[in-house]
Amino acid sequence: MSPDHAAGDENGRLIQAVAIRRDREAFARLFEYFAPRLKAYLMHAGAPAGAAEDFAQDAMLTVWRKADLFDPSRASAATWIFTIARNRRLDVLRKESRPLPVADLSLLPDEPDRPDDLCQAPKRRRV
Numbered sequence: 001m002s003p004d005h006a007a008g009d010e011n012g013r014l015i016q017a018v019a020i021r022r023d024r025e026a027f028a029r030l031f032e033y034f035a036p037r038l039k040a041y042l043m044h045a046g047a048p049a050g051a052a053e054d055f056a057q058d059a060m061l062t063v064w065r066k067a068d069l070f071d072p073s074r075a076s077a078a079t080w081i082f083t084i085a086r087n088r089r090l091d092v093l094r095k096e097s098r099p100l101p102v103a104d105l106s107l108l109p110d111e112p113d114r115p116d117d118l119c120q121a122p123k124r125r126r127v
Contacts, residue, residue: 063084
């Protein structure tokens with residue numbers, strides 16, 4: 001068995017330990033291994049350093065929360081974790097590229113109130 005394959009099996013076992021026992025030590029080992037690699041991958045994909053670190057931390061938080069969804073028969077631990085990070089970045093990019101809502105000017109009154117008129121309006125009694 002190659003060292004990479006053995007590391008992949010170990011990472012899968014660590015994810016399963018997080019899923020089954022909420023094992024903090026297993027998660028710390030995953031975080032220590034994957035967080036810097038995720039950051040480098042995301043920076044290589046064009047994210048600024050600060051954003052890449054945020055995406056990496058968010059991906060690792062998702063690993064903690066959704067470890068029970070990991071299926072080693074479908075993907076390696078690394079593939080699963082890097083996919084989470086990539087998808088998170090794509091979600092943010094899509095959200096940022098949406099146009100800002102435009103105010104409907106037809107809802108404004110034809111003539112705005114003038115400041116002098118507002119000052120002369122009868123005062124309301126405060127309760």
